[in-house]
Amino acid sequence: MKRDRASDGKAELILNAAIAVFAEYGYHKAKMAKIAEVAGVSAGSIYLYYKNKASLLSHIFEMTWEMMIAITSDLTRRRDLTPPEKLDLMVDQHFDLFHLETELARVLVNEHYTWCQLAEARFNACLERYFADIDSLLGEGQRTGIFNPHIAAVTFRHVLFGGMRRLLEVWAGSPDALPIGRIRQDFKVLLKRGVLLP
C-alpha cells in the first residue's frame, strides 16, 4: 500500500527520485539530470523505465490515486460503519497516507494542474472513480436521513477534496509548523457540523 522507498527496483528508485526533485523544484524547473543524479543512475537510464518526463509525473499521480481510491473504495463498502464514521475514517486515512510522505504530498497538490494538462483522459478516470465513492458515501447518509439531503453531491465532493487538498498543501509546505492532528480533527468537525453552533 505504501511505496517502498528501499526497493531494489530501479524503476522505484527513479520514481522516488522524481518525487523528491519535483517536490523541491516543481515539475517545470525539475531537470531530468537532477532526477538521475538523485536516483544514482545515468540520465539515459530513466528512459529505460519511463517514456519521458511527463510519464514520471503520471506514474506518481496514478500510483497515489490508486491508493486514495483504494481507501475510499474500501470505506464506502463497509457495512460496520455509519456514514459519519466513514467520513471521519476517510479523512483520517488520507492524512495518514501522506503523513510520512511530505514530498509526495507536495507534488500531488502543487502539480495537480500539470498532471491534468498531461493526461486528461486518465486524470478523469481516476477522479471519476474517486468522486463516485464520495458520492455514494454522501448518498448513503442522505438516504438514511443522517446527512442533509439538500446538499448536492457535486458541492460536497469538491469541498471535501478542496479542503483536504488545501490543508495538505499548507502542511506539506512546512510540516513542522502545523498541528496536523488538531487540523484533521477540526476538518472532520467542520465537514459534519459546520462552523455554527447548533
Added chain:
Amino acid sequence: MKRDRASDGKAELILNAAIAVFAEYGYHKAKMAKIAEVAGVSAGSIYLYYKNKASLLSHIFEMTWEMMIAITSDLTRRRDLTPPEKLDLMVDQHFDLFHLETELARVLVNEHYTWCQLAEARFNACLERYFADIDSLLGEGQRTGIFNPHIAAVTFRHVLFGGMRRLLEVWAGSPDALPIGRIRQDFKVLLKRGVLLP
C-alpha cells in the same frame, strides 16, 4: 470592480491577452508571441509594459488579490452584519467576482503554485492580509458565541479557501456544466451547518 476589457490602455490590453492565453495553455506552455498576437501588439511591445513573462503573471495575481482582499476587508469591518451573514456575503462576493471572469478564475486556480514560486515575498503578503481578515471574522463569531470556539483559525481559513478554490476550479473548467448558483448555496450551508442534520 470588473476589469475593463475594452480599455484603451495598452497595459490593460496586454494583461487581458495574457489572462486569456495563460487560461488556455497554462503559464508554461503560453508563448509571449501568442500573447502579443492576442493583444494585437508586437512581441517587443509587451516589454514596454511588463518586465518579463513572470511579471505578467504577478500583475494578474496581485490585481486579483487586491480585489479579494478588498472584499474581505470591507466585509469584516461591517457592523450591520452578523458573522454568519458576513460569511455568506463573502462567499457570494467571491463567486460574483469571478462569475464573468472565467479565464481569470482559471489562471488563478491553476497557476497558484507557479505564482508562489515566482514571488514568494509578495505572495505571502497578499495571503497574510487575506487570512487575517478571515481569522477576524471567525474570531468575532467565536467571541459572540455564534461560532464553534473549538475550531482553530488555521483550519477554518484553509477549508474556506481550499473549498472555494476547488469549486471555482471545477466551475471555471466547464462553466456551463455546473449549477453555480446551487453550488454557492450549498457551500454556504456546508460551511455553517456541516453535512450532518442537527
Added chain:
Amino acid sequence: MKRDRASDGKAELILNAAIAVFAEYGYHKAKMAKIAEVAGVSAGSIYLYYKNKASLLSHIFEMTWEMMIAITSDLTRRRDLTPPEKLDLMVDQHFDLFHLETELARVLVNEHYTWCQLAEARFNACLERYFADIDSLLGEGQRTGIFNPHIAAVTFRHVLFGGMRRLLEVWAGSPDALPIGRIRQDFKVLLKRGVLLP
C-alpha cells in the same frame, strides 16, 4: 580645433553624449536610449543628425583623426624645427590633445577595432595620411643623418603609434593614477635614445 562641449548645436550635444556613453560602457553595451538621455534629447532625434549608431562612432573617430592629422601635418611641414624636435613636439601635442578629454581618449583606444570593422575605407584613409606624415618625419631625419637609417618606416610608425596608444589607454583608464607628465618625457627619451645608455 578642440571640441566645443558647450556648443548649442544638437549634433554636437549628441556626439558628446555618445563619447561619454561609449567611454563608460563601450560601444557594444552602449544604448542609444542612454545616449539620448545624456544628450537631453529623444531617442528619435539622434537619427535626425546621425544615420545610426555606427555613424556616431565614425564621426567621433573622424573628428579626432582630423585633429591628429592636423597636428602631424603642421609639424612635419615646419622648417624651424629639427626632426628630433618635431618628434618631441608631436608626442607632446598628442598628449595635450587628450589631456582634458579622458572620455574621448577612452573611446579612441578601446573602440579602435570596432571602428576598423565599421568603415574600413575611411579608416584606411585617415591612417594613411597620418602615417605618411610620420614617415616623412622619419625620412627627413634619416636623410639628414640624425636618425638611424636602418629603421624601417613601417616599424617606427607603429611603435610610435602603438606606444602612445597604450600609454593613453592606461592613463585614460585611471587618469589620476599615472604621472602623465613623467610618462610623456620618458616616452620621448625612449623613442629617441632607447633604453640603453650610450
Added chain:
Amino acid sequence: MKRDRASDGKAELILNAAIAVFAEYGYHKAKMAKIAEVAGVSAGSIYLYYKNKASLLSHIFEMTWEMMIAITSDLTRRRDLTPPEKLDLMVDQHFDLFHLETELARVLVNEHYTWCQLAEARFNACLERYFADIDSLLGEGQRTGIFNPHIAAVTFRHVLFGGMRRLLEVWAGSPDALPIGRIRQDFKVLLKRGVLLP
C-alpha cells in the same frame, strides 16, 4: 608551446573554432552557431565545455597569457643573459609565439578591451604578473648600469607592450604584407637604441 589544432579533445576543437570565428568576425558579430559549425559539433555541445560565449573568450585569453607569462617569467630568471639580451629574446619569443597563429594574434589584439570588460579581476592578475617580470628586467638593467635609470618602469612596460601589440596587430591583419623578420629586428633596435644615432 603551440596549440595542437588536431587534438582529439572536443574542448580544444571548439576553442580553436572560436579563435577562427572571433578572428574573422570579431567577438560581437561572431555567432555561436558559426563556431559550432566550424568545430563540427552542434551548438548545444559548446555548452558542455564552456559556460557561455564570454567564457570562450576568457579561455582564449588566459591560455595565451599563460604562454606569454611563461616566456617572460623564464627569461627574467635566467642568469646566462644580460638584460639587453633578455629584452631581445623576449621580443623574439613573443613574435615566435604568434608567428603561426595569425588568428590567435588577431583575437588577442582586437578583443583585448572586450576581455577587460568581461573579466576585470582575472585580466588584472594576468597583466600584473606579466608587467612585474618586465619591470624586473628593466630594474636589473638599471641597477647594473646598462639601462637608462631615468626611465620609469611604467613607461617602459607600456611602450614595450603597446609597441609589440601594434606590430602584431598590423602584421596579423595582413600577414603576408609585412616583413615580420625585419620588423622585429627594428623593434629591438628601437627599444634599445632609439631612433637617434648616437
Added chain:
DNA sequence: AATGAATGAGAATTCATTCAT
C-alpha cells in the same frame, strides 16, 4: 524639427531525449 511608442529581427542558451558504445 522633435518625439517616444512601437516594432521585429536576431541570438544565446537550455534541456529533454537519443543512441553509439
Added chain:
DNA sequence: TATGAATGAATTCTCATTCAT
C-alpha cells in the same frame, strides 16, 4: 542493461531604428 556525450528545437528578451503625430 546502462551510459552520458551529443543533439537541436524551441523561446525569451533586447534594442537599434522607424514613423505617426
